[in-house]
Amino acid sequence: MNDFDLVRKNLFRRKLRASLMIVSILIAFMIFGVLAGFYRAFTAGEDAAAADRMITVNKINFTQPMPIAYFNRVKAVEGVRQVTFANWFGGYYQDPKNFIMALAIEPNTYFDVYRSEIDVPPEQLQAFIRDRGSAVVGETLAQKWGWKIGDRIPLNSNIFSQKSGGHTWDLTIVGIAKGKAQHVDTNFLLFQYPYFDETRSFGKDTIGWMILQTTSPENNDRVAKTIDAMFANSTAETSTDTEKAFGKAFAAQFGNIALIVLLVVGAAFVTILMIVGNTMALSIRERTREIGVLKTLGFSGPRILTMVLGESVLLALLGGIPGLAIAALIAMALRTSLANIAPAFAVSPTIALQGLALMIALGLITGIIPALNAMRLKIATALGRG
């Protein structure tokens, strides 16, 4: 037997009471895990943004095009390591309701700029650069439609039409792109801009936006100013900003999700704090006499403080850890069905660590007052008369 055995036996001396507390803590941490996972999924883009990546868009707004000539001029700016560009295609497959996140991209540079997130095997990339009518499909999208390398996909656009009249581009899948980290969304299709530009009926020689990588994040400001100054007073002025800032503006609309998460989790935890804190205080008070006996036997005040805190922390861990585990299972179960709206939905190691810290904090907060009382308890008072 040791102190931990005593703590454990004390906690479970009233089994029903201990079980009820464990279940309520479990539910609170399950809510925490699921909501934190959701929140992370919605803000993943912001986290994923590389610090050295910037986006140049038309100053009017990011749906307005700019001349392709800008590409070579930006390439020459000092402090720019690599530039690429993309054009929105407005794609769908078979039926307009089957939206496809399709972009016409600069084939030689695009995967270089995104090399830290997207992985395409070298021979597939080569095939993509070689073949004008080819496409690279993200893993998630390929899985969704059961597409394989070699498949021919008729891709429709709700914006563009071919010079020959149709709205359909036939593309051959030559590569499958994998995300290099869990938060990377691979629900996309990428095909060659030169092929797209040559065959479309309008908008020739314009591009949607440029993505550039600086030699170092310290150069970001200077590079952005140089680029935007270069195109000032032209017909298409530009606005260059870090991908992070760009993503932030985009994620701002999810701000109220954060607030809701905070409110729900907060309410759950305040409730738990009161229930568990009160129950701990009650069960320590019931044991006043026994604490007096322990002290009589020679257990010191600090040692008794530690044992009471150990009991409340153990309680929080026994409820919290399974709660987080259940949240992780829920996230896994919902992952595929939520792949489109929240691809990064998961109880990440960071969330697990935050949860653990929260458990320990909950344990310490609910235990500290009874623990201090137990530490200070006078033996003669605890034993009473007799």
Next chain:
Amino acid sequence: MTAEHPMVRLTGVSKRFTKGKETISIFDHLDLAIPRGDFVAMMGPSGSGKTTLLNLLGGIDRVDAGEIAVADHRIDGLSEGELAAWRAANIGFIFQFYNLMPMLTAAQNVELPLLLTKLRSKERAERVHTALSVVGLADRVKHRPREMSGGQQQRVAIARAIVSDPNLLLCDEPTGDLDRQSADEILSILQLLNGELGKTIVMVTHDPAAANYAKRVLHLDKGRFVERELAA
């Protein structure tokens, strides 16, 4: 030599309690010496300060003035932490209501004071077994308090008090809650601990029959001792 070096020596001890505005003096300049190996029964009316005196001797309450030495070791100046460690090594307490932990078995209850020592679990198990054998409960190690009679629980409490081998046992009405037969068993065990193992025992009791087991009786009244030899 025992007169020179008693087990317990109180010199000029004063103890007061304050309740609201009222201050009551329990002891005022009390002197007392208890020789090593003694078995003292302490009697006296309710509220005369018997429990308070045991608390002072055992280092769980403090004097307002005076000195207390146990085995030539002054305890009146020790800090709370020092007192706790001192109690663990030197004093065994036995209470009227046994005060066992309900969720622990007899053996685990007896093992409790040994958690404060550096003994390995094998040595601890041996000590627990020895202590339970002394009180005649070696066959009840796995029983929990609620599965035992009052007399058996008190024997477990005695085993707990002696497991770390202290020299001084302080008993506060140890038979106050027991029937005659159980009380006699408990008192015989105390007599054995005193006679065979040389433990010094101070036992508070209301029961003249219990006091008969002791070597001498101290009567406490109005904060003073009146010693009477036992009727032989």
